[in-house]
Amino acid sequence: MEQITAELFGKTEIPYPVMLLRMTGAIIVGAIIGAEREYRDQAAGLRTHILVxxxxxxxxxxxxxxxxxxxxxxxxxxxxxxxxxxxxxxxVAFLAAGMIVFSRGEVRGLTTGAGMWLAGAVGLAVGLGYWFVAVFATLACFIVLFILGKIRFAKPSCHEKHADKPE
Known part of the structure; x- marks a missing residue:
């Protein structure tokens, strides 16, 4: 039984409670980023960002x-x-690129892809023990997605862009 316990809980550089805390932190920061994508009903939402x-x-x-x-x-x-x-x-960039599609003259999924990339970055930051970096980046992401996401900049539609051009 000792061998099994030693195998399951071998000697580590980082204590197991710290590892658990870091993984829990990664879940939380990933959830904060993914919550906004979920709220906006994007393909990569809460669960995807948590997993990344x-x-x-x-x-x-x-x-x-x-x-x-x-x-x-x-x-x-x-x-x-x-x-x-x-x-x-x-x-993660490969996964994020998969979220970006070109449909009906519009590019969609860029923000979700960027959010996934950031989820990977904050996960790395937490895993490496850089909590301040992870928390600040997550808060900045939250501000960008939720607050700036409420601001709509007037953009001409694809049809409006070409309406003044002669055919």
Missing amino acids: ALAACVFALLSIESVHMAGFADEQVRIDPLRVIEAVTSG
């Missing part, structure tokens, strides 16, 4: 822990935690 932030947090925790793993202590093995950040960034 949580996944990014887990990758950050794993990158910290992998540097300290006994099996990687050999000089021949090189661990680069920045590669994890790069992988999360490009992976």
Whole structure:
């Protein structure tokens, strides 16, 4: 039984309660970002943003822990935690790009894609222990999405743009 317990709760650099706190924080900041997208009935809403932030947090925790793993202590093995950040960034960018569509002359999903990208960034920030950065970025995102989202700038429609041009 000791071996199973040791396997499930092995020695870590970051204590398990701190990991749990960081993952919970990632869920919260992802939910704050995703709530606005859910409110506006976008395809990537609350659950998607939570999962992106949580996944990014887990990758950050794993990158910290992998540097300290006994099996990687050999000089021949090189661990680069920045590669994890790069992988999360490009992976989330791929997901975000999938949210962007061109339909009927309009681009849709840019804000949702940007929100997903930010959810990944704040998840990484929480996973790496940069709480201030994560909370500030989440609050800034909330302001941009909720408050600035209420401001509608007059934009000519696709038909109005071409109405004055001769055919």
